[in-house]
């Protein structure tokens with residue numbers, strides 16, 4: 001099978017890769033680029049474990065073709081912290097015990113970050129509906145919602 | 161050395177706090193390695209060919225074309241997994257389930273597998289494998305499978321546990337019976353009796369991480385496997401048995417695990433990956449797709465349950481009886497028996513009888529799912545209890561309190577209870593603000609109790625003290641939800657050092673002695689016991705080392721607040737020695753300092769919970785929304801309360817999904833129609849409210865800190881709590897879960 | 913002497929006895945004496961059995977002592993999730 005050459009930006013860096021025409025962006029990230037923080041829970045767009053940002057929008061990378069990334073900007077979980085400085089969402093997920101097994105966590109963090117980018121002060125209901133595309137089987141979502149609320153408050157500079 | 165596990169009340173510093181878990185940063189940055197996140201040099205990709213038929217004889221498999229395809233390195237069928245099970249029926253069932261031998265027994269049953277250089281070649285190869293099937297009649301429904309004209313899955317099965325033994329084979333593997341007293345006499349004394357049949361559908365554990373492993377067999381007979389599992393030692397044993405490997409030559413490393421809930425206590429594809437690797441002579445990576453997870457890894461039983469309960473007008477239950485029919489998939493098992501044991505365990509009953517009936521069907525082999533078999537039984541019993549309370553006009557909580565099991569009650573499964581915690585959970589529910597909050601239009605409230613047997617098991621733990629006085633703790637129970645944090649806290653507590661100075665990790669099978677799986681709510685219960693024991697052994701060593709450093713008799717040394725103190729007037733000029741002081745000198749006082757522990761943790765103690773649920777039902781669409789939910793459960797002692805709450809909330813959410821949405825839907829052809837998260841709908845964030853928790857702490861007498869297992873009980877009450885709430889809201893008793901919109905609309909229509 | 917109750921599944925292997933009286937100070941002693949008396953119990957005793965002593969269930973700790981007059985129940989080992 002022939003491959004396609006792709007030039008793209010991932011977490012701010014220029015990246016080039018070859019991929020098959022039918023290969024998903026998730027497979028490219030995981031299998032070709034070693035960015036295994038994005039997870040595959042279903043491969044059909046139903047679980048959100050593979051959530052990544054594509055040109056500032058949250059997408060299921062299992063539903064995007066690797067070839068589609070040409071000339072676009074991708075952000076993954078690996079780019080969320082700056083060196084040792086965790087993003088407030090990452091810190092709050094830890095403090096609130098918002099993960100048990102953690103397989104859903106990268107997807108939730110990416111999706112929650114996308115939410116706070118557009119809506120810094122979401123209601124509980126807005127958080128719940130925004131995150132409805134991400135499945136978590138362990139937590140019952142309670143602590144995830146609280147962590148997002150708390151991170152949003154901190155990022156707004158509200159006293160806790 | 162024997163270890164005294166009995167509860168000892170004392171002030172605890174680290175235990176009961178909420179520190180950040182040691183594996184946390186890796187998990188929020190994407191660095192944690194799960195099953196599919198590992199690769200070996202030269203690794204091949206495996207794909208499995210699965211039966212499209214629910215029941216079919218395999219007449220012929222021709223793999224020659226697939227083998228001839230360039231890039232294919234191995235093709236295996238059942239012939240590559242010879243039967244080494246030596247008459248062990250349950251091991252044979254595992255083998256046959258991994259790879260069908262003479263018959264495909266359900267849609268999705270593996271019949272062949274390939275290992276190839278990449279996924280494209282592997283997929284192509286699967287298409288080149290020819291299988292001739294003789295399609296047989298199938299049955300998937302539990303009641304239909306018991307009908308006299310049902311197709312029989314296994315002609316060798318003659319029902320056990322009935323006299324006289326039947327003379328013809330059937331799909332009923334066994335009957336089992338529990339109880340005491342005389343139920344007929346009990347019912348004769350009742351003023352009111354409720355008698356109903358309930359049904360529950362088959363659900364899946366629904367862990368977000370599909371099964372994944374990398375297997376590597378070497379020519380020297382050694383092998384390695386990286387795998388997501390709840391029990392690397394058990395996987396090692398089962399795989400070694402099935403493949404004829406020497407146990408100690410197979411090293412199994414458990415990856416981070418992306419959820420298990422019982423589903424990763426059984427092997428599925430791992431022996432196949434090893435067989436492929438053995439044949440190909442190269443490492444093989446096998447990752448299931450979500451479709452395969454649903455079709456071919458273990459779901460729960462589907463059930464049909466008859467319940468009959470009678471009580472006098474004053475609210476005393478006089479007799480209770482249940483017949484529980486559980487599917488086990490295509491192989492014999494004991495799921496109904498477990499259901500029968502748990503069904504009435506919450507109550508103090510003079511006359512009780514339960515019968516469990518194990519039924520074979522053409523569905524995947526049933527696997528454990530969090531408090532396996534208990535939620536369905538509790539659904540039926542707690543629904544009937546609720547009806548009966550209404551019928552005699554007594555408050556549902558008071559009715560349960562009046563009949564609750566207590567110390568000295570003969571349990572419905574046999575033994576007499578010691579001190580137990582159902583009463584306090586009920587009293588807490590009665591007093592809870594949730595119970596008296598007002599309800600709006602189309603809203604209803606329900607509550608229910610649940611019971612589960614927790615257990616302990618074989619446990620081995622190593623605690624090593626480094627030269628700088630920090631501690632590494634190696635445990636053999638897989639961390640499914642934060643237990644590394646809890647165990648680090650326990651080690652810190654026992655040694656008297658800071659939590660940050662302890663790092664707990666999960667060891668592979670080559671680095672630690674045998675450990676049972678993380679199941680039965682045992683992870684923190686057992687490994688904390690072993691950690692306490694290991695820490696105490698390390699303290700004994702440190703006291704000896706301090707004695708050498710001071711040159712005084714060890715008897716003059718006392719361990720207090722993380723330090724060795726020299727006691728007695730002659731030593732009062734000696735400043736205490738900390739772990740760090742002692743560790744720094746270890747090289748010259750006898751070498752490395754460690755504490756080990758091998759023990760069987762027993763006496764986990766049974767567990768009870770009470771849940772309260774409010775729902776709102778849309779009478780036009782039949783859609784139900786849970787608007788408030790409260791979990792009350794005894795934790796003995798909550799080591800890390802945030803993770804205990806997490807267990808309560810997670811179990812409740814899974815139970816709510818089971819109650820309202822989740823079910824395996826089969827077509828007429830016996831094929832699974834909803835093998836994906838789109839159509840098998842687990843609760844999402846917008847489906848649920850916050851889930852309130854109340855942790856009761858009634859110390860477990862058989863654990864030094866009073867800890868009890870907390871992982872499973874929370875999934876037992878929700879089916880009934882939700883059903884009771886919906887029934888309250890719509891005024892019709894709902895008897896079939898999931899209580900999906902069509903079932904609610906049908907019930908409303910039937911009532912009109 | 914302790915009186916042991918057998919779960920229904922074991923009874924056919926023990927001459928249909930529900931209760932058996934036996935002299936035993938520990939679980940290990942109890943199980944080995946029972947097996948001596950009813951050899952067919954060997955199979956389930958391999959890994960299917962748990963012992964409840966005064967309501968506390970023991971699955972592995974066969975050194976557990978059995979107090980005088982204790983209530984002893986043989987149960988099936990329960991699977992976990």
Ligand code: FES
Pocket residue numbers: 039040041042043044045046047048049050051060061062063
């Ligand atoms: S893996 Fe992409 S949505 Fe599930």
Ligand code: FES
Pocket residue numbers: 098099100101102103104105135136137138139368418419
């Ligand atoms: S923490 Fe396990 S799926 Fe969310």
